[in-house]
Amino acid sequence: EAGVVQSPRYKIIEKKQPVAFWCNPISGHNTLYWYRQNLGQGPELLIRYENEEAVDDSQLPKDRFSAERLKGVDSTLKIQPAELGDSAVYLCASSLETVDPDTQYFGPGTRLTVL
Amino acid sequence: KNQVEQSPQSLIILEGKNCTLQCNYTVSPFSNLRWYKQDTGRGPVSLTIMTFSENTKSNGRYTATLDADTKQSSLHITASQLSDSASYICVVSAMDSSYKLIFGSGTRLLVRP
Numbered sequence: 001e002a003g004v005v006q007s008p009r010y011k012i013i014e015k016k017q018p019v020a021f022w023c024n025p026i027s028g029h030n031t032l033y034w035y036r037q038n039l040g041q042g043p044e045l046l047i048r049y050e051n052e053e054a055v056d057d058s059q060l061p062k063d064r065f066s067a068e069r070l071k072g073v074d075s076t077l078k079i080q081p082a083e084l085g086d087s088a089v090y091l092c093a094s095s096l097e098t099v100d101p102d103t104q105y106f107g108p109g110t111r112l113t114v115l
Numbered sequence: 116k117n118q119v120e121q122s123p124q125s126l127i128i129l130e131g132k133n134c135t136l137q138c139n140y141t142v143s144p145f146s147n148l149r150w151y152k153q154d155t156g157r158g159p160v161s162l163t164i165m166t167f168s169e170n171t172k173s174n175g176r177y178t179a180t181l182d183a184d185t186k187q188s189s190l191h192i193t194a195s196q197l198s199d200s201a202s203y204i205c206v207v208s209a210m211d212s213s214y215k216l217i218f219g220s221g222t223r224l225l226v227r228p
Contacts, residue, residue, distance in 0.1 A: 004158070042119075042204050042218025043159070056215070091158055102147060102208050104216065106158025 002026070004107035006092050012113045018080035021110045025073070025094030032069060033104060034077050035091040043091050049075065050097060079112075087114045117142040119207050119219035127225045132195055136222045138188040138205030146210040150179050150190045153202040153221065162190070162203075195226045 005024040013019050025032050030051050035043035046065065048056040051072035060067065064083070069075040079086055089111050093104040119140045128134050140148070147166045151159035163172045163179040165188070172179045176199075178191045192199055205219040 009156075040124075040223075041220050042206075044218070045215065048215075093158070102149075102164070102216070103161065106160070108157050111156075 004092055004094055004105055006090075006107035006110055008110055009108060010111050010113075012115065013082055014115050015084055016081040018078065019082050019112060020076050020078045021090050021092075021112075023075045023077070023092030023107060025075070025092070026105055029094035029096050029105070030072065031095045031097045032075050033093040033095075034067060034075070035093065037089045037091055037109070039088075046077070046090075082112075082114045084114050087112055117207070117209060117217045119205055119217050121203075121205050121219040121222050123222060124220070125223040125225070127227060128195055130195060130197055130226055130228050134192050134195060134224065136190045136192075136203050136205075136224070138190070138219055140186050140188070140205070140207045140217070140219075142186075142207040142209050142217055144210040145183065145186075146208040148179075148181055148188050148208075149206045149216075150177070150188075151204040151206055153204055155201070159204055159206075192224075197226050197228060200224060200226045 007022050032049040034046040037043040047060045047067050049069045052069050067077045089109040091109045092107045095104045122137045149164045150162045153159040163174050165172050165181045167183050176193045181188045202221040202223050204221040206216045
């Protein structure tokens, strides 16, 4: 069974540029999460989707961050414009809410460097 | 405030030696506690999960303990291998919002030959 797929794996951009990350969750998983992980820290939740609905986006900086999950499967996370402090690893995770909501399966992440 | 604190921040051991990582939490109401292993450049992978009533859980050379009274957990690694080099993250789930996981900052373990 394929795990959570993320792309790109690495992205280097200059500040003020836009950037987008893509995530394909495990097949059948209805819940999808985006996390940001700063160096030496644990992941911090940005947004959680149940199917196509964003049920918790309280930690998402909405002035520059946006996310969508069309058709309740793949998801994209966008930053526009990027700032130096956005440099981090962006992790996507998925879970099957009806079976085991606490078991989240993580993708490899996208490492973003903002110059 | 729900918090998870881990110690040490980093650890270097020789291959074959044992080590113990610590996790203290102030999460209430408590649902479960997991230890994740995160290899460099990879996403976290769950090693063990323990609920309130469990005080020990093993997964191969990894043994986790939980003391719900003192709100402490430990992860013991036996006969370490080079592949154990990774970050180990303690994650606690609160019962009132089980999808929301409270992550510790992790312990970075380096196993040297």
